[in-house]
Amino acid sequence: MKSAAIDVPWRRQGRGSYARHRLAAFLRPPVTVVPAPADLRVERDVEVPMKDGVILRVNVYRPAGDEPVPVILSAHPYGKDNHPHRTRRGWSLNIQYRIMNQPAPIEISSETGWEAPDPVWW
Template sequence: MARSAPAPVLDRAWHRPGAFRYALARLGGIARPPVSVYEPAPGSVLSDRDVAVPMADGTVLRVNVYRPPGEERLPVLLSAHPYGKDRLPTRRGC
């Protein structure tokens, strides 16, 4: 079986013109990823603070619950971060 010829140098991504500029743009996005903040309409989110959630071992955790108005059963989204439940990070550079 015949061997195929090696790929031309320009066919390798980092040898193409503009590759350095592309790499810098990618690193900038990784070091400081773009973030968008969504502000819900007033009254569209209810906030229940310090709701007791019992664990199987008897420990009681206190959580903040954000939900839409109504009694409808909905899936849960969990957000955990190292700042503590009520000590949220401040917004910078906005």
């Protein structure tokens, strides 16, 4: 049984424009970073003790106001403090935003980690 050929974009017609598009997206990914609102309350490295004695350190994001709101828990292996940050040339993004082909321009807040929910949006 013959398997289907694997599509390799750099071997098909138009590979030059494909390469230019990927290079441009690597240098300037289609990602817009917006600063977190000033009224967002952030508590960093809050200690949460586990039953086995391990201490987890979490960042807690709260909206303005004191009304009760549901909790959104996000646990991922990419580092909770690895957020975009300001540089002289704009925002420094995680390398994954440059490597992964973004299907459309995206907008994230300055508190968003890679593959984590945006606490400002939620």
